[in-house]
Amino acid sequence: MLPQDLHIHSTWSNDDAAVVPEQTISFIAELRHAQVVGISDHFELIGEDRFEEYAREVRACGLKVGMEIDGSRWLSAVQATDADYRIFHCYDRDSDYKALDRLVEMGQPVIVAHPNALNTNLSRVPPECLVEINNRYVWRCDWRSFYGPFVDRFELVISSDAHQPNWLNQTVARYVAAELGVREKLLFST
Secondary structure (H helix, E strand, C coil): CEEEECCECCCCCCCCCCCCCCCCHHHHHHHCCEEEEEECCEHHHHCHHHHHHHHHHHHHCCCEECCEECCHHHHHHHCCCCCCCEEECCCCCHHHHHHHHHHHHCCCCEEECCHHHHCCCHHHCCCCCEEEEECCCHHHCCHHHHHHHHCCCCEEEEECCECCHHHCCCHHHHHHHHHHCCCECCCCCC
């Protein structure tokens, strides 16, 4: 069993073509592939008006409530929501780096999602943020060059970014973390 997996999508991310109908919150909870499981569906697909309903369903299954935020344009909307943690798409633009500062001020953990896939400049990311090594995307870059210079600057989390039940693993991400000498930051106790 994995220690934690906080980047998982469910059918609440209904307009994400990679999510399959079987990827329900209750099914993910039944699988219990990690000691701590969090659901972090796309905020823009859930919507501000339905976030409380989503959070109730996630918590009712004994899981942590997260959200994946697609850049700074969603900042004001997510500031009005209650979540255990936030996963943020930080594109290489000033407004997104500034949004990270604002999210950190909110007090919940902020995880920078698959920075290698979004061309995030990690030298501009506040050191209070966590950086994700993501099973879905980490292999798509020279991960030694991308993450290597920053392993002492950030605490890192390992995620599956699962959109389907068969993606609920972290094999490649855990290999990369071990090769980099990274000790995973566990955010919640079991």
